[in-house]
Amino acid sequence: MTALEYHEATKHYFNRFARSLGYLDWASQPNPFRSYRGAPECVLPRPGAGHTLADLLRYSLGLSAWKQFRGSKWSLRVNPSSGNLHPTEAYLVVGAEPGLGETPAVYHYAPDRHAVERRCAFGMPSGSPAVGGPA
Numbered sequence: 001m002t003a004l005e006y007h008e009a010t011k012h013y014f015n016r017f018a019r020s021l022g023y024l025d026w027a028s029q030p031n032p033f034r035s036y037r038g039a040p041e042c043v044l045p046r047p048g049a050g051h052t053l054a055d056l057l058r059y060s061l062g063l064s065a066w067k068q069f070r071g072s073k074w075s076l077r078v079n080p081s082s083g084n085l086h087p088t089e090a091y092l093v094v095g096a097e098p099g100l101g102e103t104p105a106v107y108h109y110a111p112d113r114h115a116v117e118r119r120c121a122f123g124m125p126s127g128s129p130a131v132g133g134p135a
Contacts, residue, residue, distance in 0.1 A: 032075070034089060035110060039117035042100055042107075046114075053097065054114070061090050062111050075112065092116065 001009075012018045044054035058078075065076045079088065090109040096102050100116065103123060107116035 026072075033110060033112040034108065036108060036117045036119065039108070039119060041110070041113075041115050041117050043113065043115045051099070053092075053094070057090065057109050057111075057116075058114060061088055061109060062114060077111070091119070 010018050044057065045051040047055055047058050060079065062078055063075045064078045067074055067076060077088065088111075092107045092109065093104070094100065094107065095104045100107070101118065101121060103121050105121040106119045108119055109116055
């Protein structure tokens with residue numbers, strides 16, 4: 001089957017939904033939270049601790065609650081979706097930040113743990129012009 005044939009066979013139409021199994025297969029749902037095994041992790045301070053970056057992430061992309069019913073457990077996000085099952089991802093590119101690292105780095109935000117995982121670090125000193133230091 002070509003990509004065009006697949007697209008035609010599985011797309012929604014104005015007068016009907018896309019072809020499907022007719023139910024959601026809850027047993028094979030992907031993990032809604034991406035995690036990078038082995039990445040150095042920094043748990044962020046709880047809201048109100050005076051850490052601007054932690055508060056920004058918590059109040060824009062964090063979790064507001066966990067719900068549980070019978071054998072199912074799911075999270076509610078502070079930024080509700082229209083029902084899509086894919087997660088919202090956030091990556092940060094920051095300079096040297098107290099409590100995170102001594103050099104600029106790229107971090108992935110993990111809302112289920114309110115933590116950031118370092119994906120890579122740059123070898124530039126924190127005072128260099130490239131990261132907002134004196135020229």
